[in-house]
Amino acid sequence: MDAIAQHYPQHIATLRQRSDALLAEHNLAGMVIDAGYPAAIFLDDMEYPFKANPHFKQWVPLTDNPHCMLVIRQGAKPQLLFYRPVDFWHKVAPLPTESWVEQVELIEFARLEQLLELMPQDKQQFAYIGAHADHAASLGLTLVNPKPLMDGIHFSRSIKTQYEIECMREANRIAVIGHQAARDAFMAGASEFAIQQAYLSAVGQGENQVPYGSIIALNQNSAILHYTKLEQTVPAQRLSFLIDAGAQVNGYASDITRSYAYESTGLYAELVAAMDAHQQQILAMIKPGVAYLDLHLDMHRRVAQMLNQFELASGSEQQLIDLGITKAFYPHGLGHPIGLQVHDVAGFMQSADGTEQMPPEGVTVRCTRIIEAGMVLTIEPGLYVIDSLLNDLSDEAKALLNPVRIDELRPYGGVRIEDDVVVLADGIDNLTRQFGL
Ligand code: GLY
Ligand code: MN
Ligand code: MN
Numbered sequence: 494m495d496a497i498a499q500h501y502p503q504h505i506a507t508l509r510q511r512s513d514a515l516l517a518e519h520n521l522a523g524m525v526i527d528a529g530y531p532a533a534i535f536l537d538d539m540e541y542p543f544k545a546n547p548h549f550k551q552w553v554p555l556t557d558n559p560h561c562m563l564v565i566r567q568g569a570k571p572q573l574l575f576y577r578p579v580d581f582w583h584k585v586a587p588l589p590t591e592s593w594v595e596q597v598e599l600i601e602f603a604r605l606e607q608l609l610e611l612m613p614q615d616k617q618q619f620a621y622i623g624a625h626a627d628h629a630a631s632l633g634l635t636l637v638n639p640k641p642l643m644d645g646i647h648f649s650r651s652i653k654t655q656y657e658i659e660c661m662r663e664a665n666r667i668a669v670i671g672h673q674a675a676r677d678a679f680m681a682g683a684s685e686f687a688i689q690q691a692y693l694s695a696v697g698q699g700e701n702q703v704p705y706g707s708i709i710a711l712n713q714n715s716a717i718l719h720y721t722k723l724e725q726t727v728p729a730q731r732l733s734f735l736i737d738a739g740a741q742v743n744g745y746a747s748d749i750t751r752s753y754a755y756e757s758t759g760l761y762a763e764l765v766a767a768m769d770a771h772q773q774q775i776l777a778m779i780k781p782g783v784a785y786l787d788l789h790l791d792m793h794r795r796v797a798q799m800l801n802q803f804e805l806a807s808g809s810e811q812q813l814i815d816l817g818i819t820k821a822f823y824p825h826g827l828g829h830p831i832g833l834q835v836h837d838v839a840g841f842m843q844s845a846d847g848t849e850q851m852p853p854e855g856v857t858v859r860c861t862r863i864i865e866a867g868m869v870l871t872i873e874p875g876l877y878v879i880d881s882l883l884n885d886l887s888d889e890a891k892a893l894l895n896p897v898r899i900d901e902l903r904p905y906g907g908v909r910i911e912d913d914v915v916v917l918a919d920g921i922d923n924l925t926r927q928f929g930l
Contacts, residue, residue: 504656523566527623530559547833550744644847652867664747668740669928671696704746708737715906750911789827816890821882826858828871877907
């Protein structure tokens with residue numbers, strides 16, 4: 494049995510313990526978790542790609558089974574209501590037979606109208622968790638995504654079970670194979686579109702299966718933070734390549750970024766090497782008890798050092814930070830929790846009662862948590878030439894910039910390095926680098 498399957502029974506045992514405690518605390522008999530169904534495209538007979546409710550796929554490794562539901566009752570084996578219509582237009586999913594099925598009570602149904610009879614008798618004591626309140630109402634479920642319960646579940650999702658970690662390890666292993674194929678395609682002169690095809694093919698997942706739209710950016714495009722355009726033409730010059738792309742396993746994501754210089758020497762190659770060193774130094778600071786926000790702020794000091802080192806700007810660390818110069822070059826956060834969602838829930842939550850701590854004024858980061866063992870986080874510092882942000886700086890700040898050097902870097906866009914790491918009692922397990930990337 495593989496590591497993922499081996500850890501699933503304990504995962505379900507942990508989820509059952511967590512949900513029994515939360516349901517008792519909130520005076521509920523149980524919850525109905527709806528996998529969901531795809532949204533229809535306006536005035537069309539097509540649908541948007543289906544994305545399963547993350548709460549559903551946490552319990553069962555099913556990511557492509559719309560209309561299935563889970564009935565989770567305090568103290569009882571979870572029921573999986575598995576939809577298998579008679580349908581000659583579409584492929585009907587076979588009943589699952591893998592070992593995980595032993596942990597649930599599998600109930601097959603063929604018509605959506607049957608769902609009403611499959612709902613618990615005491616459904617007023619149940620919460621509905623899902624995206625379709627009208628559907629819930631039609632089933633007699635009126636307590637929809639109650640915030641106190643959702644807060645409790647979301648907070649508990651921060652600490653991953655070994656099963657979840659193994660799913661993310663596998664999602665990293667697969668994505669690393671894709672990253673290596675993408676790097677080879679870049680070096681061979683492929684277009685952004687062709688690199689994406691090489692990536693997806695090596696990963697073995699379609700563009701709607703990977704957890705987010707790949708960022709495959711050549712040259713200056715790499716300074717566009719969420720660049721997903723994918724040009725089909727090959728640029729005249731090959732300078733730089735930034736790839737931010739992941740894979741999913743049982744609904745769990747990986748999220749990896751690498752930056753490559755086409756020429757092995759020169760400004761951009763040195764910048765990539767320096768960023769890689771800083772990223773690894775930040776990784777070495779991770780342990781339980783450290784505030785994620787402090788790592789993010791430390792990265793701003795490092796960006797200030799890099800700006801001086803590469804002569805993009807000159808000034809003291811404090812000056813470059815206080816005048817907003819580091820933020821103009823590094824405008825995003827250091828990273829985020831990752832799991833069932835790429836940007837996983839509870840990055841700001843401080844307790845199960847939903848108390849949140851937002852970052853201080855002017856600080857952009859998706860996580861203000863004190864780091865704990867069992868969290869899975871990304872660390873993804875970057876540095877880019879983004880003219881709109883540089884133009885917005887004050888005259889005092891602009892006076893510290895070195896336009897000649899910025900002009901030199903601009904055609905290369907920017908650099909970002911991103912790994913996914915599990916926090917251990919005394920450090921980290923780097924899910925990305927362990928596969929040789
Ligand atoms: N790929 C999105 C991110 O790195 O947060
Ligand atoms: Mn990313
Ligand atoms: Mn990320």
